[in-house]
Amino acid sequence: MSTAVSDTAAPDAAELALPTQRGYWGTVGYRLRYDHVTLFFGALLLLIILAAVAAPLLAPFDPYQESIIRRLKPPGYQDRYWLGTDELGRDMLSRLLHGGRITLTMGILPVIIATLIGGSLGVLAGFAGGVVNMSIMRVMDVFYAFPSVLLAVAISGAMGGGAVNGMIALTLVFIPPLCRVAETATTQVRNLDFVDAARATGAPMHLVVRHHVIGNVLGPILIYASSLVSVAIILASGLSFLGLGVKPPDPDWGLMLNALRQAIYVSPLVAAMPGIAILITSISMNLVSDGLRAAMDVRS
Amino acid sequence: MAMTSFAVEENDGRDRGGPRQPLLTVQGLKKHFPIRGGIFGRVSARVRAVDGISFAVRKGETLGIVGESGCGKSTVARLLMRLIMPDAGEQIFDGDAVGERGGISVAEMRRQVQMVFQDSASSLNPRMPVQNSIAFGPIALGTRQAEAIGMARELLVKVGLNPALFGGRYPHELSGGQKQRINIARALAMKPRMIILDEAVSALDKSVEAQVLNLLQALKRDLNLTYIFISHDLGVVRWISDRVMVMYLGEVVEIGPADALYASPRHPYTRALLASRPALDPDQRREEAPVSGDPPNPINPPAGCRFHTRCPHAEAVCSARAPMLSAGGDDAHLAACHMQDPSSGHSQALRH
Amino acid sequence: MSAAQPLVEVEDLSVNFVTRESNVRAVNGVSFTMMPGEVMCMLGESGSGKSVTMRALMRLLPPKRAVITGKIHIAGQDVLAMDDKALRAMRGATVSMIFQEPMTAFDPVVRVGDQISEVVALHRGVSRREGRRRALDLFELVRIPSAERRLDAYPHELSGGLRQRAMIALALSCEPKLLLADEPTTALDATVQIQVLILLRRLQQELGMSVIFVTHDLGVAAEIADRVAVMYAGRVVETGPVRDLLRNPQHPYTAGLLASTVHDQPRDQDLKTIPGTPPDMRRLPPGCSFAPRCARAIADCNLAMPPPVSPEPGRIVRCIRVSQPEFA
Numbered sequence: 001m002s003t004a005v006s007d008t009a010a011p012d013a014a015e016l017a018l019p020t021q022r023g024y025w026g027t028v029g030y031r032l033r034y035d036h037v038t039l040f041f042g043a044l045l046l047l048i049i050l051a052a053v054a055a056p057l058l059a060p061f062d063p064y065q066e067s068i069i070r071r072l073k074p075p076g077y078q079d080r081y082w083l084g085t086d087e088l089g090r091d092m093l094s095r096l097l098h099g100g101r102i103t104l105t106m107g108i109l110p111v112i113i114a115t116l117i118g119g120s121l122g123v124l125a126g127f128a129g130g131v132v133n134m135s136i137m138r139v140m141d142v143f144y145a146f147p148s149v150l151l152a153v154a155i156s157g158a159m160g161g162g163a164v165n166g167m168i169a170l171t172l173v174f175i176p177p178l179c180r181v182a183e184t185a186t187t188q189v190r191n192l193d194f195v196d197a198a199r200a201t202g203a204p205m206h207l208v209v210r211h212h213v214i215g216n217v218l219g220p221i222l223i224y225a226s227s228l229v230s231v232a233i234i235l236a237s238g239l240s241f242l243g244l245g246v247k248p249p250d251p252d253w254g255l256m257l258n259a260l261r262q263a264i265y266v267s268p269l270v271a272a273m274p275g276i277a278i279l280i281t282s283i284s285m286n287l288v289s290d291g292l293r294a295a296m297d298v299r300s
Numbered sequence: 301m302a303m304t305s306f307a308v309e310e311n312d313g314r315d316r317g318g319p320r321q322p323l324l325t326v327q328g329l330k331k332h333f334p335i336r337g338g339i340f341g342r343v344s345a346r347v348r349a350v351d352g353i354s355f356a357v358r359k360g361e362t363l364g365i366v367g368e369s370g371c372g373k374s375t376v377a378r379l380l381m382r383l384i385m386p387d388a389g390e391q392i393f394d395g396d397a398v399g400e401r402g403g404i405s406v407a408e409m410r411r412q413v414q415m416v417f418q419d420s421a422s423s424l425n426p427r428m429p430v431q432n433s434i435a436f437g438p439i440a441l442g443t444r445q446a447e448a449i450g451m452a453r454e455l456l457v458k459v460g461l462n463p464a465l466f467g468g469r470y471p472h473e474l475s476g477g478q479k480q481r482i483n484i485a486r487a488l489a490m491k492p493r494m495i496i497l498d499e500a501v502s503a504l505d506k507s508v509e510a511q512v513l514n515l516l517q518a519l520k521r522d523l524n525l526t527y528i529f530i531s532h533d534l535g536v537v538r539w540i541s542d543r544v545m546v547m548y549l550g551e552v553v554e555i556g557p558a559d560a561l562y563a564s565p566r567h568p569y570t571r572a573l574l575a576s577r578p579a580l581d582p583d584q585r586r587e588e589a590p591v592s593g594d595p596p597n598p599i600n601p602p603a604g605c606r607f608h609t610r611c612p613h614a615e616a617v618c619s620a621r622a623p624m625l626s627a628g629g630d631d632a633h634l635a636a637c638h639m640q641d642p643s644s645g646h647s648q649a650l651r652h
Numbered sequence: 653m654s655a656a657q658p659l660v661e662v663e664d665l666s667v668n669f670v671t672r673e674s675n676v677r678a679v680n681g682v683s684f685t686m687m688p689g690e691v692m693c694m695l696g697e698s699g700s701g702k703s704v705t706m707r708a709l710m711r712l713l714p715p716k717r718a719v720i721t722g723k724i725h726i727a728g729q730d731v732l733a734m735d736d737k738a739l740r741a742m743r744g745a746t747v748s749m750i751f752q753e754p755m756t757a758f759d760p761v762v763r764v765g766d767q768i769s770e771v772v773a774l775h776r777g778v779s780r781r782e783g784r785r786r787a788l789d790l791f792e793l794v795r796i797p798s799a800e801r802r803l804d805a806y807p808h809e810l811s812g813g814l815r816q817r818a819m820i821a822l823a824l825s826c827e828p829k830l831l832l833a834d835e836p837t838t839a840l841d842a843t844v845q846i847q848v849l850i851l852l853r854r855l856q857q858e859l860g861m862s863v864i865f866v867t868h869d870l871g872v873a874a875e876i877a878d879r880v881a882v883m884y885a886g887r888v889v890e891t892g893p894v895r896d897l898l899r900n901p902q903h904p905y906t907a908g909l910l911a912s913t914v915h916d917q918p919r920d921q922d923l924k925t926i927p928g929t930p931p932d933m934r935r936l937p938p939g940c941s942f943a944p945r946c947a948r949a950i951a952d953c954n955l956a957m958p959p960p961v962s963p964e965p966g967r968i969v970r971c972i973r974v975s976q977p978e979f980a
Contacts, residue, residue: 034672193423194433197483200381201437201490202410211436215427368841369812475929476698505697505868507926510912514922532842535914539923558919576846578871580915582894585875589847593797594811610843 031295038291041284048281052100059094063251066090072267084270086256087263088249092270096277099251102163104281106236106245106252107229110167114174115225121175122182123217127190127209137183140176148173152235156244163252166245170232181224185217219296226289230282237278253278314412314493315359317395322356323494323526324380324413329353329389331372331379335599345599349375351550352389357494362520362527364541364558366534366573368595371547373530374418377498380528381415382406394493411441414487418499420479424471431456431467434486448489455485460515477508481515488519494526502531513540534577538562543632546570549598549606552625556633566635569607605638617645657728659830659862660686660709665722667704667713667886674934678704680886681722681957688829691856691863693873693894695909696883699930702866705883706832709864710747711739727829744775744825749832752839754819758807764818765791765803768825775826790821795851813844817851824855831856833865837872849875870913874898882906885931885941887957892967902969905942940971948973 032038051058060080067089075084075092083092125136143151156169189195190213198208237254239245246252248259256274264271331350334343350372357363365373378384380391382399390397393412397403417423424433434452439445453463459481471479480500487495497516501509513536520527531537537544538558545555546567554567565571575590591610596602602609608618617638625634626641638644667679679701686692694702707713708720711731724731727746734742751757758767768790769783776783784803791799794817802814810818816836823831833852837845853876856863865876873880874894881891882903890903901907911924928945931937937944939954946953950973958972 030673193417193419194425196378196381196383197415197417197423197486198425198436198440199383200410200415201440202407203437203440207440211428211440212425216425368843477929506870506909507697507912508929510914510923510925511927513914514925517922533914534842535916539914539917539919572843576842578846578849578869578875580871580874580898580913582874582877582898585853586846586850589843589850591843592847594813594844595841597811 028295032291035291035295038288038295041287042291044280045284045288048100048284049104051097052104055094055097055101059091059097061091061094063090063094063098064249072263072270074267075269083273084267086260086270092273095251095256096253096273099253099256099274100277102246102250103233103236103253103278106163106167106170107233107281110170110236111174111225111228111232113171114178114228115221117171118175118178119182119217119221122179122184122221123186123209123213125179126183126186126217127205127213129187129190133183136179140179143172143176144180148177148231149235149238152239153242153244156239161244161247163246163250166236166239169239170235173235174228174232178221178225178228182217182221185220186213189213189216223289223293223296226292227286230285233278233282233285237274315394319359321359321395322392323359323394324357324528325392326356326380327354327390327392329376329379329391330387331375331384332387347598348550348601349598350379350386351601353547353550353552355545355552355555357526357528360524360526361542362529362540364537364544365528365530365547366532366537366544367547368532368573370549370595370598372550372598373547374498376547377415377496377528377530380496381410381413411490412492413494413496414490414492415496415498416480416483416487416500418502420476420483420503421471423483424479426471429468429470430474430482431463433471434482434489437486437490452485452489455488456482458488458519459485460511461485475508477504477512480504480512484512484515484519488523492525494528496528496530498530499532500529501536502533509536516540534562534573546573549595549601551606552636553607554633554635555625556630556635560630560633566633566640567607567637568611568613568639570635572610605636613639613646613648615646657688658685659688659690659727660684660864661723661725662705662709663723665705665708665720665724667701667708668719668721669717670719671717676933677936678886678933679708680936682883682886682888684881684888684891686830686862686864688862689856689860691853691865691876691878693877693880694864694866694883695868695870695873695880697868697909697930699885699933700883701886702883703834704886706749706834706864706866709832710743710749712749744771744828746828747830747832748823748826748828749834750816750819750823750836752835754812754815755807757819757822758815760807762806763804764807764810764822765805768803768818768822771822772825786825787821790825791818793824793855794818794821796821812840813847816840816844816848820848820852820855824859827859827861829861831861831863833863835866835868838867838869845872846875852876870898870910871915882909885936886933887941887970888968889942889971890967890969892964896964896967902963902967902974903942903971904946904948904973908945 069089070085071089072087073081073085075082081091083096086092086095121136125133152169152173155172156166159165159168195208195212198212236245237252237257240252240254241258246255248255253274260271260274329350330352332346332348335345335347336343365376367373379386393404393409398409399406424430431449431452434455435448438448438451453467456463456467461478461481466478474482501512504512517540519525529537529540541558543556544558544561546553546569548569554561554565554570561570562574565574572590579585593610596609604619604621605623608614611618623636623638623641623644625636627634638646639648640650642649663683665679665682669676669678682705694705696702709724709726709731713720720732729742758764765784765787768787769780772778772786773780773783787803788799791803796802796814796817802810807815837848840848849872867873877894879891880894880897881888882905884905890897890906897906898910901910908926912926914923917923926945931941931944937954939956940958943949943953952972958970960968960970961974962968963974
């Protein structure tokens with residue numbers, strides 16, 4: 001037999017002693033398991049989402065049920081108004097739970113749609129290069145030039161208020177930054193030798209992109225997108241606060257914050273609650289995406 | 301010799317011109333990279349990476365290409381694979397012009413020519429088990445998945461790795477030498493006739509380098525391969541090559557049989573390169589560097605002979621005129637130096 | 653200074669990198685001494701612990717992750733006991749370091765001359781003007797052509813060879829007693845590498861400093877070293893004068909390394925190789941770490957790390973197959 005094999009065919013102890021095979025996602029999972037911060041906030045986030053999904057089952061009262069006699073009651077008022085009531089006497093807990101459904105939808109749906117559109121455009125721009133890249137990225141730059149808050153306000157102002165229009169506005173705001181991230185990641189991956197090696201096999205472009213590019217740019221795009229969810233929640237709340245997003249009496253955290261603003265001296269704890277909900281959700285989202293970023297960087 | 305079912309018997313069926321026709325002929329290959337500046341992206345300068353080079357590779361031989369950074373040797377590899385498009389020049393593979401009417405397409409050429417890259421880490425997809433990386437090419441060209449994976453595992457045996465142990469691993473779980481074996485297996489998966497090895501062993505430790513070099517030689521014998529071996533390591537190139545081509549700033553300065561070129565180098569640059577190798581004997585330490593300074597920038601290469609700024613024999617004619625590759629007695633051993641040409645006017649020119 | 657006083661004494665130096673997932677034993681009990689004016693090459697492959705040993709000498713390892721044990725004395729001072737202030741005083745003044753990639757040593761947006769004058773002014777307490785004069789001297793010392801003009805260049809404007817010379821000038825700015833060189837010529841082209849090697853050799857002789865030169869290249873070691881220490885799996889397996897060691901290697905690993913280095917071997921024969929791969933530094937075998945790859949290994953090799961034996965004066969080998977001669 002040729003020396004090619006005889007040199008190393010006897011698998012020496014060193015080779016057998018290499019670390020156990022975990023695979024890529026196995027390694028990521030292994031690291032996450034030991035990252036207590038990420039695990040805790042991931043669980044918290046899951047809880048918030050589950051609570052919002054199950055709001056009709058969990059909420060003790062009808063969130064639209066007003067009452068003149070029990071306005072702005074502090075937490076613990078009577079036996080089942082655990083978080084008190086708002087300025088129109090509606091149960092805070094029920095409104096927060098139902099509000100979570102609207103607020104989280106406003107936060108997550110635009111990011112998902114923007115990831116699909118912006119990510120695809122970015123991968124296309126990064127892989128095609130040249131004129132295609134120029135035309136896509138220059139258009140994105142124009143949108144990028146406006147501050148995102150201003151742009152969101154301008155778009156939803158032009159289209160008129162409402163939850164759907166608010167979401168469209170947020171989607172449009174998020175497409176350019178996601179496209180930019182996808183383009184940068186793709187350009188980096190595209191210049192690595194393994195993409196050249198795949199091209200050198202004579203494989204058609206779409207297969208090279210699908211097998212060798214997408215998998216490697218998905219990580220950075222998803223991490224960035226997950227960090228945008230908290231921005232989206234805050235922007236959505238901001239739009240509602242300005243009266244451009246969700247319309248009253250629908251329970252949205254931003255809208256609730258706005259409405260309770262005047263009650264800040266009367267019942268500060270209740271007035272702060274929607275803000276605290278936004279804060280906890282967005283901090284959890286940020287920390288989880290940070291943890292994912294660290295765990296997914298296998299070579300570190 | 302126990303061969304696996306992966307023997308490349310059909311190689312001979314693809315041989316069109318017979319043993320005397322070169323497998324690859326390159327004429328006037330040229331690539332200038334534009335450097336863009338200013339807001340309108342206008343071309344402000346050009347890197348003359350490869351500036352009109354011609355050579356041939358015979359069937360079954362190993363052509364070594366040596367040179368320092370910026371000499372264009374890696375650009376040559378990528379041009380030959382058409383990973384970048386040449387500005388000029390023709391490439392003839394076994395008698396067929398590549399990418400021209402009446403010749404063969406780039407895709408057909410790539411089925412017969414494969415490449416192994418220097419950086420074993422970046423040349424494997426970090427998210428793909430290595431056996432899938434090997435099988436990707438055949439699958440993309442229509443082989444069934446199960447069959448291609450089976451072939452990939454046979455190839456792992458061929459490059460000296462146990463498929464049960466390594467097939468499902470990801471690149472970050474392998475050492476540099478193991479990754480380079482995978483890269484070689486991936487190239488072999490396309491059943492190529494020629495492999496371009498671009499600094500394929502340069503990043504490896506010495507003891508591993510020797511293992512991979514032996515593997516390459518054994519594979520070449522078993523599979524009737526032809527190699528282009530690009531490296532900056534003169535010792536390695538001498539060991540593996542039948543003929544050697546020396547490049548300097550995008551041009552060929554000398555080409556000839558390995559033994560002749562190392563024993564009696566004709567170009568002053570080749571002589572300097574050889575004399576710059578550290579001696580393995582502490583009693584023969586170099587006291588003077590053969591040449592001073594760094595290789596000039598390929599953006600504005602010197603006029604005339606590009607080596608004249610560092611050449612100890614430079615005269616007026618060297619900066620005035622660029623020398624041509626000429627034989628000077630031995631047709632197989634060419635050098636581009638005015639001292640090779642009796643009519644050049646150089647005072648040290650050869651007299652016949 | 654009396655000639656008998658060693659400049660560097662390292663005893664039983666170990667470095668462990670501790671992370672949640674593993675404990676990498678990068679250096680396992682390295683001992684050596686160096687006289688003033690000596691050039692020692694640390695020869696080894698990637699992962700052999702040579703660069704880590706070097707960084708341990710300057711305490712450049714991340715203090716939280718790297719656990720250093722053993723003894724390091726440089727110029728009579730205990731390096732492992734130093735506080736931050738003493739360390740800063742030692743770095744640059746007594747010991748300085750050059751790297752493989754000179755761009756990492758320079759700030760890319762400050763002219764190289766200004767960077768060197770600043771270091772000189774800071775360490776010496778002289779004026780900036782005096783510092784610049786000294787920088788010019790240094791550039792001439794490392795034979796940078798048109799030194800005056802090159803002082804005003806930014807790092808990226810210099811070629812690879814000049815950048816390496818500039819980094820050497822920076823390292824020499826405070827006349828260190830010990831220069832640590834971590835593969836400073838590996839990234840250079842062949843014709844430039846030999847220039848830098850010759851320069852370093854001349855500077856070492858002119859300035860009389862000691863140099864520890866880390867390399868994986870036997871040829872480089874042959875060009876520059878007085879003494880060679882061969883490292884494998886975090887241990888020094890063999891030391892000796894460069895001539896003896898290269899001509900008559902005693903440890904099977906050194907012999908294998910010499911045989912597998914490609915240098916004018918016959919083309920029609922396979923190269924001699926060391927089979928296998930270096931051990932996983934997270935789980936080293938209890939005995940000699942080279943035993944699994946060694947052609948001369950016997951059962952006893954796996955029992956314990958071989959003790960140092962001295963087959964000739966000035967040479968130390970850690971291999972039980974090498975016998976200690978009886979001294980009369």
